[in-house]
Amino acid sequence: MLKEIRPAIVSFAALACLTGLIYPLAMTGIAQVAFPTQANGSLITQNNQVIGSALIGQSFTEPKYFHGRPSATTAPDPQDPAKSVPAPYNAANSMGSNLGPTSKALADRLASDMAALKQENPGAAVPVDLVTTSGSGLDPDVSPEAALFQVPRVAKARNLPEARVRALVESQATGRDLGVLGEPRVNVLKLNLALDKMQAQNQPGS
Known part of the structure; x- marks a missing residue:
């Protein structure tokens, strides 16, 4: 049972980390460097x-x-x-x-x-x-x-x-x-x- 559930848990954790943490931080960092005025509310x-x-x-x-x-x-x-x-x-x-x-x-x-x-x-x-x-x-x-x-x-x-x-x-x-x-x-x-x-x-x- 655990062997079947483990891939789903790993996939969920990886996607959550990628889309909920890494991607937002990367976009925030790029925006602060490339468009600081707009990123901070103009x-x-x-x-x-x-x-x-x-x-x-x-x-x-x-x-x-x-x-x-x-x-x-x-x-x-x-x-x-x-x-x-x-x-x-x-x-x-x-x-x-x-x-x-x-x-x-x-x-x-x-x-x-x-x-x-x-x-x-x-x-x-x-x-x-x-x-x-x-x-x-x-x-x-x-x-x-x-x-x-x-x-x-x-x-x-x-x-x-x-x-x-x-x-x-x-x-x-x-x-x-x-x-x-x-x-x-x-x-x-x-x-x-x-x-x-x-x-x-x-x-x-x-």
Whole structure:
């Protein structure tokens, strides 16, 4: 009996060691050497402090900053853990809204967001990614069109020429990966950091 079971036990142990220990350690080591930034979460630092990740969006609401896509992520209600409350870009609970095209709540939210955005930039068409949530709720990017749509608001809030802010957006835009994968995009956190840096350099005495 033991003679028949032994090969199975040895095979199981060898495969467990290979796939559960050796392979993960090898891939981790290769990633740390070849792609250290990506392997460690694509973290973004400022003054030696981590302020975010290039892979996870953040909630920007002030007029002087570019805003990302709406996020439908939630978190437990502090007053009643059985309920949930909106928590934009909650990385612990990645999700979409799960609202369908016949949802009144979705229609009302879209109408409200569209009205606010049209008031912000009356002469421009509203890019779809400024009113629709992503499937993950954590999208860190917006389309170049969505970023450019916000230029008048941001320039006015910072008392900067629109042309200068527009040029900054265009400089931060990234094309398709390898020329064919994904869509052109702008990372909102990186754009806002570049915006802060540009304005700091614009201050008298800087």
